[in-house]
Amino acid sequence: MPSAPKLTLEERRRGEIALSEFAEYADKQQAYRTHVAPSAPSDSGYSTAAHEDHAELDILDQLGLSDTPRTVKLKDLLLGTGENTEDSIQALAGIIQTRIDEGHGETIFDLGLEDGGDSMGFDLEQWNTALQRLREAAGTLPAHDRILLTHNVGGPEESKVKNDRIQGTWGRVLLRQPAESVEELAELRVAVVGNVDAGKSTMLGVLVKGNLDDGRGKARVNLFRHKHEIESGRTSSVGLEIMGFDSHGEIVGSSQGRKMSWEDIGKRSSKVISFSDLAGHERYLRTTVFGMLSGSPHYCLLMVAANNGLIGMSKEHLGIALALNVPIMVIITKIDICPPQILQETISQLRKILKSAGAQKIPIFLDNMEETINTAGQMVSQRICPIFQVSNVTGENLDLVRTFLNILPHRVQYNPEGPFEFLINDTFSVPHVGTVVSGVVKSGVIHAGDTVVVGPDSLGQFTTTTIKSIERKRIQVNACFAGQSGSFALKRVRRKEVRKGMVVLRKMDQPPKVYREFVAEVLILSHATMIKRRYQAMLHVGAVSQTCSVIDIDRPFIRTGDRALVAFRFIQRPEFLAPGDRVLFREGKTKGLGIVKSVGYDPAHPLYPDAKLNEET
Known part of the structure; x- marks a missing residue:
């Protein structure tokens, strides 16, 4: 059988550039799908909502008619100087609460720096005063703090890298609110x-369990779900593990010598x-693609063996992550077992691929705590x-990975006000419970006891149940909100009646x-x-995986x-x-991605009207 012709360099580069442009376009289209306007990040790293600018109303601001009090400088609030010192703690607490709300329950506070990044010129005594007032204000919310990095302060968090650009004493402080309930638990997938x-x-076994590996697969055994996975050492299903951080920024791990369950961690x-x-095996690519789309991940963690480099399915997985426009960490x-020259070859290969026209990434090699904290923000x-x-x-550099995951920000906006929609990715x-479905809530909110419909079945019908x-992280909760993953126990529904790819919707007068x-x-x-x-090709849309046929194209x-x-x-x-909705289809070496533009198809209005004329002639 003759081999397929290889793509020329020009064709491959054209495909890479098109991928980069299309991924951004698909992201904008998805924003309309969720009815959340894409917001531009501000200089401080916090998202700012778009607003209309009415220049003709500026005269009202100049007249001083506003009831809002005059703004107080952040430096005065931190030091307790200026007017209304007794109200400064409440004002500072309000600023912290706003930033925490924008950061989904946490924020990194640059103590000693203005919002624009300029130094406040603190000396050590002033910085300690500001830290004490910051803690006092955070305690009223309540929120807990953890000093991540300091400059010219001293102590274990002191930066080992001199920064001559910013003078004075300053530091980065993590502020995080404790979750009042599991419903409010911040989650990153x-x-x-x-x-x-x-x-x-x-x-994952080392990160989650806390124990180092022995080099012969000791750490991975606890993550496998099937007997054949333990015997072969290869994952064939979508395994799930969680890693918890408390409000002080500490890892929630083993307690008193025993391993903690998901319930305890949650x-x-x-x-x-x-x-x-x-x-990672090519045989299970369909499972991997399904996991990438149905799980709605916020980030993608690409593992590369130092002694092998970016080979085989690694490039496939990288391409899928780029197509889905998911931020990538490597x-x-x-x-420890890789010769230095081979490691350098792997690093050079990674740098070249990530900088290519298709990826357009900026690779940043992290080997110290300061770079890790700055990059995470x-x-x-x-x-x-x-x-x-x-x-x-x-265990080399594992502390950097844990710190990075600890302060990794949320980046996706969901619409809790929209109609409820839940994608089933496992059954x-x-x-003693019955049928349980798990997945991710795309929009809306649901409560235990609500009447819903689940479907569609092979005939396109929905079943009322x-x-x-509801459970989140194996803990029973009363509600599940947009963007959260959870499991629902359904009443009077058999397991064979539900499948991956179905949706759970709120019951309405008209069937979906x-x-x-x-x-x-x-x-x-x-x-x-x-x-x-x-x-024909295998097509993935969210949790749906099904063979599709092309019935019309807008060109020959x-x-x-x-x-x-x-x-x-x-x-x-x-x-x-x-x-x-995002679309990903594949068949052998063929790959394509897309975005659903309209549902239904009218043969009376073909995409390429000249097709029939060409066929007749």
Whole structure:
């Protein structure tokens, strides 16, 4: 069988540039899907809502008619100087609360720096006074603090890197509110990907369990779900693990010599990192793609073995993460057994790929605490790609990874006011409970006892049921909000009646509409020849994985790097879709991504009207 012709360098580069542009376009389209306007990050790193500027009303500001009090400088609030010193603690607490709300329960406060980054000129005594007042104001909320980094202060957190640009005494302080209940628990979802034998499961085992590896797979055994995974040492399913941090910024780990359960970690934590341990073998690519799309990860953690480099499925996984526009972090593992020259080759290869036209990332190699803390605060920018070099056997640089995860910011906005929509990505049959479905709430809010519909089945029908109970991190809660992952126990529904890819919606007067056909704007990432009508591929939309057929294209054919409107038809059954959903399809070496533009398809209005004329002639 003749091999497929290789793409030329020009064709490959054109495809890479198209990928970068299309990923940004898809992100904007998804913002309309969730009805959350994309906001531009401010200089301070906090998102600011868009507002209209009415220049003609500026005269009112000059007249001094506003009832709001005059603003007080942040420096005066921190030192307790200036007017109204008795109210300065409340004013400072208000500023802290605003920043914490913007940061989803936490913020990093640059104590000694203005919002623009200029120094306040504190000496050591003034800085200690400001720290005491900051703690006093935070205590009224309540919120707890942890000093991350200091300059010219001294102590264990003192920076080892001299910074001559900013004079005076200053430091970075983490402020985090304790979660009043599990419903308010801050959650970050991280998808862990990489090639076979890159050390994904081992890395998670070391991070989550706290014990180092022995070099022979000791740390990864606790993460496996199936017997054949333990025997082969290879992950074949989507494994889930959590890592908790309390309001003081400490890791919630083993207590009194015993391992903590998910319930204990969830109850004691204020922030939880949920890891999805995905399969690295090529045989399980469909499972990995499903985990990437259905889990709605906030970040992607790419594992690269130092002695192998970015090979095999690592490039596939990197391409999927880039297509989904998910921020990427890279961890180079096994540096303890890798020769220095091989490690340098791996680093050079990584730097070259990340800087390529398709990725357009800025690789930052982190080897000290100051760079780690500064980079974590800048992860609101998707162009930054931090790279760690760690060893799970010696424990080298693992503290940097833990600190980075501790202060990693939230970056996705969800719409709790919208209609409730829950994507099912796994189903269970629990003794004495019944059918349980797990997944992620895309929008809205749901409470235990609410009446919902689940579907669609093979006929496109929805089943009415009631949510008996809700769990988050294996802890029973009363409600689940947009952006949170959870599990629902459904009343009077058999497990065989639910499947991955179904949705749970609030019961309305009219049943939800499902569609077998839809139109999407797609970008072909790689294909050996050309794609025409009647082409079939495996298509992923959220938690839906189903074979689709191309029924119409807005041109005669499409090749690598082309953007086109394409009409698809599901082969097996209709699905619940909405404009703005991301689409990823693959078939062998062929890959493409897209965004749903409209649901349904009218043959009377084809995308390419000249197609029939060409066929007739």
